[in-house]
Amino acid sequence: MKKNHLYIYFVALTVIISACNKKLNEYNPSGITPANMYTNAIGFETLVNAAYSYDRFWYGKEEGVSVSEMGTDIWTSGSGDVYPQLTQYLNLHSVGSNTASLSLLWDNFYAAINLCNTGIAGVNAVTDYTDAQKKMREGELRFLRAFYYWHIVETWGGVNFTTAPTVGVVTTANRTPVDTFYRQIFTDLQFAVANLPATTSDYGRVTIPAAKAFLARMYLTRGMNAEAAALANDVIKNYGFSLLSNYVDLWNMGNLKNKEVIWSVDYSTNLTLNDLATNAYPQGHSRGSNSDHLLYLMVYDQVNTAALIRDIPNGRPFNRYMPTLAYLKMFNRNFDSRYEGSFQSLWRANKAGGGFKVGDTVCYATPDTVKDIASKKYKVYDVTQVYKANGASLQNKFYVSLSKFKDSTRASLAEAQSARDVFVIRLAEMYLVAAEAKYKQGDLDSAAYFLNVVRKRAALPGHTNDMVIASAQVNLDFILDERARELGGEQLRWFDLKRTGKLIDRVRTMNPDAVPVSPDDTLRPIPQKQLNAVTNKGEFTQNKGYQ
Structure with a gap:
């Protein structure tokens, strides 16, 4: 060529x-x-x-x-x-x-x-x-x-x-x-x-x-x-x-x-x-x-090698990216299934050793503060272990990991390729496009309607009504939060922030690791x-x- x-x-x-x-x-x-x-x-x-x-x-x-x-x-x-x-x-x-x-x-x-x-x-x-x-x-x-x-x-x-x-x-x-x-x-x-x-x-x-x-x-x-x-x-x-x-x-x-x-x-x-x-x-x-299945996984196989070793279900961790604290806090975990449906917080023993039986909890990561961490038999990476007080990363090896792209059908634990299709456009995005467009037209009732269709689908059992928002709650930041909850990792985020004029403001406010961002970074x-x-x-x- x-x-x-x-x-x-x-x-x-x-x-x-x-x-x-x-x-x-x-x-x-x-x-x-x-x-x-x-x-x-x-x-x-x-x-x-x-x-x-x-x-x-x-x-x-x-x-x-x-x-x-x-x-x-x-x-x-x-x-x-x-x-x-x-x-x-x-x-x-x-x-x-x-x-x-x-x-x-x-x-x-x-x-x-x-x-x-x-x-x-x-x-x-x-x-x-x-x-x-x-x-x-x-x-x-x-x-x-x-x-x-x-x-x-x-x-x-x-x-x-x-x-x-x-x-x-x-x-x-x-x-x-x-x-x-x-x-x-x-x-x-x-x-x-x-x-x-x-x-x-x-x-x-x-x-x-x-x-x-x-x-x-x-x-x-x-x-x-x-x-x-x-x-x-x-x-x-x-x-x-x-x-x-x-x-x-x-x-x-x-x-x-x-x-x-x-x-x-x-x-x-x-x-x-x-x-x-x-x-x-x-x-x-x-x-x-x-x-994609490689990029967002923390190095769980370095937490406790006596009880937790690399395997196919937990994935091959390249440890490239981790969520900001602000992202994890966008989810109401009591009502919204997309937190557990998108992230892995718990890792269990896949090997007997070090005082653990197979199936025991070996590692737990959370954006919350966990009391009495030292008393836990398993390793805890809570907010104080991962993020600084301002939300900047304190360490970036062990954290809540985006897991929705994992592929447990891989033939071996070393396999870096996945047969997973990449969803370029899916229907949920159309609801969110309609919601944003209606909001920008000043039609908050219609914007809330389209957002609620997506949110109700995401509700944990028994919590559909808890996921419904009123039109008065709709603003551009809420729409961007909703897009993050629904579409995180699906190769749209930078474009979303640029389109809405929110790239600089939200990065500076919500991602302290990226504070060098400047207005020139929209290109x-x-x-x-x-x-x-x-x-x-x-x-x-x-x-x-x-x-």
Whole structure:
């Protein structure tokens, strides 16, 4: 694969990818040239399927998580964090433009954009597609282009933009207004809505409701609140989706393809199919499958090695991230099932030893204050053991751990790959989009209604009424708290705070570890190698505040 100096890639024809279970599989037509491959259906299917696969650089990957969840009000660094520049804004403005995660994402999002542009420009030349098939595949590519451009423009702002395919070496980059990005995003999504099917038998492909749901998110992002509310409500009512009865059931590995999921990245249960061919991407390595299950787990296997050793049910702990104290305190644990449905606080002996029998409590973590800790037989990590008085982290090895992404179906305790699908859009988000849009329109009764649907689903048995809020309780901070309770870890948080103008305020107030945050941090730094590569350095410059 050739890459140009702008790191926008022309995708070669030797791509061999198994993008999903048995769906979206790519074909290697050996010996066929670009001039004729994309003019027949088999070749063009390869292009479309490859365009989907770039979402795997973001969803379920540490690089994407570090950009979309970290540096917010709800997460801080675990002791294994490899990107503290993004989690805590440490030296981000002096060395941040060299952050490896940002370079990886920049390179591959622009590779995805170029592939989409190539397909959109060439779809009408496919000789053995019907007109309907051409429109459908163009709808998929336009959705994906909008999807990737949203990640680009929100992460880096008004950077390089084009809808034309790039072939060969390009040595200049443009600075394009954010509004231009969004005009194209809306145009592409509206085309997708008009031309995609309502359902698909190829799980993982986008559909009309997926396009409408993402468009509702885009309308909300741009302050088009009436449109956002109407479209979110359309998806809620008209496409057969429903909230699962129990929040915890969302994370059951045997129940991933359920009625709440509008669109997901479909990772294969055959892990070898997720290890993408090394020649498929310009980075020259495979992306593997979902690694979310590793990132949020504390090192429980270091608490008491006589009685608690690493095993499959407790997960493989990479110890990258831990919740802020403010996040844990957002949950009313007496009423809300999402605390226990999202976090692990208790670890039991899985080995007899050190005075413990198998099944005995060995470790307990809590945001509360526990009296007489010294008298406990088991180890306690209460608020005084984990956080300072101001909420900053005191130690970051042992803590309440996000567990909803764990995968107990892994074949071995050392297995780092997971077959867990990543939910990119699910129905609960549509209720929350509608609630925020209605709040911004001044309709607090409707906002409370949409919030209460989500909250009542989350109620512990017998506490449904306790979870119901009145319209007078609705404000932007409450909505953001509700989104954190419902969607924490699902790669939306940084965008939520940026969209609502709350990033700086809430990080400074609720995440003392990240107090270096500044107004410039509503954009990420452009990778330094991109800046070095262009010849029009006076025009294509670094984002404000970064060196």
